[in-house]
Amino acid sequence: MARPTPPGPRSATLAPAPARRRPARRHRAPAAAASPCHRYYLSLPGAGNRLGAGGGVVAGELAQAGHDVLVLEAGPYLHGRDFTQREVDMMGRLYDARGALSTRDGSVGILAGACLGGGTTVNWAGAFRTPDYVLAEWASQHDAPQFLSSDFQKSLDAVAAALSVNTDYPRHNGQNQALRDGSARLGQATRLIPRNEKGLMAVDQHFSALGYSTLGDAHGLKQGTLNTYLRTAADHGARLLPDTRVERVTIVAGRATGAEAVHTPPGGQPVHITVRAERVVVAGGAIQTPVLLLRSGLRHPHLGRHLHLHPTVAVAAHYPHPMHSWHGPSMSIVNDTFTRLGGTNFGVKLETPPTHPGLLAMVLPWRSGTQHRQLLQAADHLGSFIVLTRDRDGGRVQADRQGAPLIDYRLSAFDRKSMLTGVRAAAEIHVAAGAHTVYLPHGTLPTLHAEDGVLHNPELLASLARLPWRPNRFGLYSAHQMSTCRLGGQARTHPLRPDGETVEVRGLYVADGSAFPACSGANPMLTIMALAHYTAQGLKASRPA
Known part of the structure; x- marks a missing residue:
């Protein structure tokens, strides 16, 4: 149990424990928020900052596969009647x-969405598939052939089904x-x-x-990650910690080891959190993700560039x-x-x-x-x-x-x-x-x-x-920001490998629109989620060295 140390912020350590699968639980809301005042024993595949379209998919996929998952979300956690749908309240x-x-x-x-569920909570519900000519362009110009693979199409199909996409x-x-x-x-x-x-x-x-x-959808009609992948993650034991800003990813000997963050409860005292993790997945969007990686010491020359x-x-x-x-x-x-x-x-x-x-x-x-x-x-x-x-x-x-x-x-x-x-x-x-x-x-x-x-x-x-x-x-x-941490097969010009891992740090992945090789040419929600789903399959199939 971490002890408060007034007058400064409190601290808590979230440390790994032996991996174990938790029984599924059902909640009307995705989950009760975790409390950082206690010690958690977790095997952490991912810690996300501003978890939206991509991060929610990774959390759901990994938790369902038996991994222990902690979700760190910089924004608030709202659902149902929390969404007043008044502009003056909700924009802020x-x-x-x-x-x-x-x-x-x-x-x-x-x-840019800055709440649990990210863009899928506030977007206009358009679920466009990536145009074929864009996928071909990404594959050929960025040495990323997976975009033309049947596996990527399966990921597009999977997320479309999970979101109940229809006309x-x-x-x-x-x-x-x-x-x-x-x-x-x-x-x-x-x-x-x-x-x-x-x-x-x-x-x-x-x-x-x-x-x-x-x-925000007060009626529960829109099937964003709050009502789909994050619910699945919570039902399989993932912990959700909103109002928690990741300050930096911790790195030792070229490998991600966790994250340092600050949790600010409503009207309460900030709590410093240290997470120890086997792998870290960053999903803060094309504005916040490159800035977090820069704060963490990454210096790839193309990191933060190519903003579309x-x-x-x-x-x-x-x-x-x-x-x-x-x-x-x-x-x-x-x-x-x-x-x-x-x-x-x-x-x-x-x-x-x-x-x-x-x-x-x-x-x-x-x-x-x-x-x-x-x-x-x-x-x-x-x-x-x-x-x-x-x-x-x-x-x-x-x-x-x-x-x-x-x-x-x-x-x-x-x-x-x-x-x-x-x-x-x-x-x-x-x-x-x-x-x-x-x-x-x-x-x-x-x-x-x-x-x-x-x-x-x-x-x-x-x-x-x-x-x-x-x-x-x-x-x-x-309303769509992309490509500031673009992935591809050319390490000199692409901060991410084709599997979503950073070329500078092992065990550190990106799963959001910043990973797009270039502009998607269509409202990007479904493409972000499909790319995150594809990345998650690779994470499930591998273990850290």
Whole structure:
């Protein structure tokens, strides 16, 4: 039993014991949180920081296979009625930097889950499979042939089944219907977006609730890792310790030996924790994972580089009829017409975002208080499409003197050209769907006017590229961060081996979007989870040397 030592933080040691399989337990919630005031005897395959899509899969897979697993989560543990689905409450509790994370120059707003379940707790429930051409690119350009293997496909199938991925939702909200109708009138194909929800009924309560699941799902419909893999982990004896920031991974003679962390209970005194582990799996996302590895002494020259963001802009439009876009699935229709522009693997997807007042106010261009108020007063008639760009050129994450992330990213000319192609396409679809006013995503608020599907000022679209698209002249956002610890077969340029282990430290693995060799080109949840599942199979089949 560790003794408190006032006035400083308390300490606790979590040490290994002989491995043993624990009987499964069933909980309504994933598990009761562990208490760091006691000594735990564990054989630790993994310690994760901000455990989301990838870390939850690894925890569930290893615990079910009989390993002793401890989950260290930097954020809070909420479930069920804890999710008030009020923006002012949930943005501050569920998102990194309370929803205010951005690049150093403030030009890109970054949304990243920072709670138990991570992105799977707050994402928009889109469950896209990795495009085949992206998998082929990763395999050939990054010497990672496993992406074309039947085993990786089995991992994709396994996580899709665990998440109950389906397209059986009953109807679309206003802006998704507009994306579908406008695209069809222009001869462009759309498709239903597979979503990870279960138990959905064709009733107004469920339909309305889907629009708020980005603020946590109070109804238990969304099958994120909280309701799937983390529940499996807890049922097989894994311990979950939320509100615990991993300060560094401990390393001895080139091998990971555990982690040092600080647990902060609500309103309580911080407790320093030392974990001794056979293997450590880091799953903090593409912003926090490289910073943790840097704090731990890793110095690979490509660590923190190649940051891809799926840079995104919103194109909003005013319709003559109510849209009520805050209800229903945030995203249920996608237009992939422009995903491979100019014969390349790079382009844009056209999707729809959640449109709660705070988020809407953040993305709509600002000219004056009066103008902005008028836009928001018409929010029930606004429909928005997003232009999600597969960025070829990346940014960088570094650690400051306090070990916090410093994020640098600037949209390249190549990626800006793709984005503007998408902006034009989104505007034309709005007009075809019946919008009479379209607001283009630039600080000067260029505005299109239309009537009966006919655009009155098409010259404005033709002049888009001549506007000053410098940082902070337009709103640019990211909900997907990737590739800062990329894996591949070339150790000189890839911080991770193909099996997810770091090239610098044995027994230290990464299982999140930072391991992607490059940008995924689609909402990345399913790909992150499949890669984590694939990594977990290797961990189960091997033992530390």
